[in-house]
Amino acid sequence: MTKKTHKYSNKKLSRGEPPNFSGQHLMHNKRLLHEIVDRAKICKEDTVLELGAGKGALTTVLNERAGKVLAVEYDFKFVEVLKKKTAQSQNTKIIHQDIMKVHLPKEKFVVVSNIPFSITTPIMKMLLSNPLTCLQRGVIVMEKGAAKRFTSNFVKDPYIAAWKMWFDIQYVKVISRKNFSPPPRVDSAMITINRKPKPIVSYSDYVIFWGLADYVLKNPQISVDLALRGVFTPPQIKHLKRSLQIKNEISVATLSEQQWGLIFETMVKHVPKFRWPKIKKPY
Template structure:
């Protein structure tokens, strides 16, 4: 994982315990990640924060087309030196937060820069039109736990999980890196759902609904959605969901959130649908 220029970090980036240049040195872990990604020779693979090529070269050995994205010029030079006699590696000297992503389906296998983990996942997952098929990522364990947490309290992560299955595969100890970091890492698996829970055309509506419903994740459904649904509609909704009306909103699973969305689209006038960036702090009864 290379150290990215702090000036290039996107919104939402946070300081990290993993901000230094900790390179992946475990060959077994490298090949485990490639196997988990089910890499095929026909795949296009992104190696984000490629460093000196610890993953890049083994990925290229599968016959896949590998795009190594690296923002450190010294590492780019080393990557280029590894390209001898390999025509299936392309090195891009770029910040992943600004780089143009492939327009055709691609896979990501990477030891990503931990200090910008959330912005990187945002580039990949915020818009379902991005043709990401699957990803195997090394991330800080705390971040992996947040992305896979139950109950779901973050509306952005909720929107990702309507289109992708996100799973913490296993913990990775510091000795797999040089120099070893002070925190545990984890392998994060991301796979596009064969059938998304929310149609792409409704993605922005769902993001607005999630932000509204999870403004206070501890609120019961009956209070959290009162500004959208009328009391009789809420009574019918909880009956369809098969839950108690006092269940906290954060306890709904992805499938139940999809039911809430499509119930809203079918039975609630558009004038009552939440909008992104609208002030949802005032929930008025009827």
């Protein structure tokens, strides 16, 4: 009989394995757990969303500090453990749900999580791709390679370019695989997320920006001149490069957040709407 595959990563699943379990490694270092919560600056005014709560090692630290904890877990066995551990904690709600189907809080919230490796990118898209959510900040532990990619100055994915218009995403530190059970094959890393006090692109324009980023980054290695053709005229590109202080040929993947903001502002002001790149679904 053919095994079912993971609906986000296409990896084969063993019988009885929940759809987001593959890649979930439970953290057991108590000092590290407290460091994560300290880094998130959790206080009694905070609503905290924890994705992939496991057996509650992080949950029980969070509910000592936060006003409300929403702990999401799919595995039934883990859910039972979570309920027992938090039975006396009235500020903690256990949500037995597939992470990718959970509804984000309608109130301002902080995300603090050790997320499953296999759905790292889908989780980040769910959290960051729509700036109109109520996410304020977060601390997330994830696979090291993904953390490096999300925080790199070399941006080849349009969704990462978009995230950086509204959120500051910083790489904090590597976390050894020895801190997890079962230990993963690779190390993890901690990142922080903070909503920018002033967005580079207005929230109301986020779908328009998505169209631009998706168009420009179809080939991240090509030059700015080539990437902008079809949206801007040659004279506009020449003028824009001067404004961007680009003298030599550089790839569009190396554009800074501020340069992306200037390109977008120039497009909105000087390019007819019929030439704006469109995108059907931005996330």
